[in-house]
Amino acid sequence: MKDNLKLLILTIVTTCLAVPILALGADAGTALKTDTVRAEPFADAKTVGNINKNDSVDILNKKGAWLQIKTKKTSGWVRLLSVKRGAATASNNGKSVIDVASGRAGTGQVVSTTGIRGLSAEDLKSAKFNEEEMKKMESHTLSASDGQSFASAGGLNSVKLAYLKGAK
């Protein structure tokens, strides 16, 4: 009996893990707004079609600020902020291509029952100041030049860019 149960659990687990991998060909996505679909991932590339808000799309690829997509009517590249990952009515049990590729799929939602610690509004309301933890946090404070060295080590260079205005 116990063995049967184990087998059953194993089967369920295996099935759950297998589903997103099988569905890897394309990620489901939904258009967040009307946008132009272009032949290439450039603003001045040829227009090949349009997407409308809430259209279902398949996400095939990502390149810089662009996503390669396919809809029933057209296929090409759109600005990545015009599409959200996941189907419009997604129950969201699926993992993205990135999750699967990085080995995170299957681990993300599985948490052991020990050490679960949420942070609800109630927890925050009843929280008491913790001096010891605060001191620890303060002990990690870095200077601007520490930040600069860290950036240099990673090959990061600052770029001049103005803040964006809010859209109406």
Added chain:
Amino acid sequence: MTKLLISLILASGLFVTQTMAYDFGKVLEDAAKKKIEAVKNGGETPAPATVPDKATSPAPETGASSATSSAATAAPPPAQPEFNWKNPSKEEEIALGREITGSLLGAAPLVKDEALQKYVNQVGRWVASQSERADLPWKFGVIESTDINAFAAPGGYVLITKGLYQKLHSEAQLAGVLGHEIAHVVKKHQLKVLQKQQLLGYGAGKLSGLFGKNDKLAKKALGTGAEISARSLDKDAEFEADRMGMVLATRAGYDTYGLADVLQTIGQTNKSDSSVALLFKTHPAPDERLARLGDSVGGSLDNIKAGKTLENRLYKLN
């Protein structure tokens, strides 16, 4: 004796002023008890002449000791403790943020991983240096919580939950999340909420008037320090923090779309999952945030050189 101690503590300046605001009765009681202990043990017994300074020492877990530094520069005369709500100084802002953050840490401590904490401070410090408040003593931390969330408090305090950290795939994504929180601090979003409460509710813009019989009122207005983090900001404040956070990360040399990636991930989390309950309660829906970001960006970033994602440098949690 107790009465005397309470009045001494009341008179001791900035830090105590704030503590009062957050959890009046209890903190006061604790502080008084500690003080009595100290006096009994003869350890840190204050000499009467130096009472205002020493009075900050009795309640270690209520944030007394850091206040020593800020109190030294910002403490008002002992007889009239007040917090300048109308126009708080940088020191007051930091002391306020410390109170809120310390209280958050009381709800969820830092993850015990020194290398992780150092790493988020490195990334955060560099991103914060791209803002107009590079002069703040920015502090970052990852807290032990499976929730997906991040918090900012006045004066340069930023916390991100372990749950959110584990969703990240690159340093650019971390930079985007921290950028959003840094933007809240730069624009003083939380501070403005607190100020509004104070100025609307209590007129003169000082807390000193709240001492005494009005303690319940004060408590109702501010709750504990961390409670502010459980409240929603204006939707526009969130959209603004998204836009600014994205720009700050880009200025720091990271891929522009790290924050958007994270919003995509959050958007895919089941809405009924308790790990996102507070986040979804206090923020606009991820779809809406993405769409608004897209509207603001348009084609304006087409000529920005692609930044770095630095997947490999992202510190891996065990």
